[in-house]
Amino acid sequence: MSLLAFLAETAAHGGEHGEGVKAPFPAFDPTWFASQLFWLAVFFLGLYFALARFILPKLSDTLEKRANRIAADLDEAARLNNQSVEAQKALELRLAQARAKARETGDKAREKTEAELAAETSRVDADLTRKLETAEARIAKLRADAMKNVEQIAVDAAEAMTARLGVKASRSDVKKAVAAALEQRG
Amino acid sequence: MTLPFPGFLPTVSTDPIHQFKIFSLLDWNVGAYNLSFTNSSFWMLVSTGLVLTFLGLAASRGGLIPNRLQSLGELSYGFIADMVRSTAGEEGLKFFPFVFTLFFFILGANIVGMFPYAFTTTSHIAVTGALAIVVILIVVGYGIYKNGLGFFGLFAPHGVPLPVMFFLVPIEIISFLARPITLGMRLFANMLAGHIMLKLLAIFVVMLAGAGLAWAAWVPYVLLIPITALEFLVAFLQAYVFALLTCVYLKDAIHPSH
Secondary structure, eight states: OOHHHHHHHHHHHHHHHHEEEEEEEEGGGGGGHHHHHHHHHHHHHHHHHHIIIIIIIHHHHHHHHHHHHHHHHHHHHHHHHHHHHHHHHHHHHHHHHHHHHHHHHHHHHHOOOHHHHHHHHHHHHHHHHHHHHHHHHHHHHHHHHHHHHHHHHHHHHHHHHHHTTTTTOOHHHHHHHHHHHHHHHO | SSSGGGGSOOOOOSSSSSOOOEEEEEEETTTTEOOOOOHHHHHHHHHHHHHHHHHHHHHOOOSOOOOOOHHHHHHHHHHHHHHHHHHGGGGGGGGGGHHHHHHHHHHHHHHHTSSSSEEEEESSSHHHHHHHHHHHHHHHHHHHHHHHGGGGGGSSSOOOHHHHOOOHHHHHHOOOOHHHHHHHHHHHHHHHHHHHHHHHHHHHHHHHHHHTTTHHHHHHHHHHHHHHHHHHHHHHHHHHHHHHHHHHHHHHHHHHOO
């Protein structure tokens, strides 16, 4: 069919429609209104009851179940989280306690060691001091003895020297002179 | 019963109006009424059947972790529930099954109508008009049941000076009365016009090719592709608009004060 023929046919159809000879425009044809309304009511109400009675409650039930499950899971997660936070706190407390105890033990041990060390040191000091004193006393005595000997030797030497030189000097004079000389020298 | 079914056979009429013709498949007269099972009834059965199958399968699984079909069903549920809640408020959820049914009934009919040889039940004013009238009857009925005469406060907005009221009230009444007409007309006209446009373009392709103007036939042919896509969008959009306006009107019934 050519384009022109198609247009002609459409025009003819429109003409017929305008004259109202043929059937009216289908959407406004009252012949089928009753049938359309009846079957619309049947199918629409059927769909409505199937949806409202069975399908929508089931869907909403599923959605609600899921929401509850998610909420429950979140609650559980929060509870476990709290638990872990508490455990963490307890752990920190225990750690702090242990650390304090360790410090205390360490301090005690150190104090004890220091005390022992001090006691030992003082004992050794005292010992050393005592030994030193003994030694010093001995040295002083030895020195005094030595000094006495020196005096005697000096007196003997001086007496010998005066005798050799032909100077008359009594033993007591020599002793005095030596003592004076020694005293002078310190 | 008339056989063969002309509407089911792969013959194509060149008349763009032909696709809207109703014919009886199963004659049935009750008293003075012709309640025959027609091609319109058949395609309404198909579309509601498809909707029921889809939603039934989606709902029946009820898994904690949804599969695709179940997800789609649950998304539909959430989509309509959110629309009702945000438009008509929590109290509007009483009408959620009704709005849900409306949306899916219209969507099913519109989408099924997009397939070749199918009949678009929503392209008839009897169907869309009846749906619109049902909506308005529910709005008025519930509005009066809920608010008594206070429902008519809908026509007299608060804080308007008296002289303005004389103009405003008739306008409000007329706009209210226009609601079922516009609601039904909008869906009907959209579906009718869309299908006529598709048909005309398709026929134009054949006519131009038949007239030896194959090169020119490409123009309507290419144009047909986006317009088909557009008609699918319109099919969804009109169902959505119908459901949304139903919610808006229901809000008026629940809270008549402006």
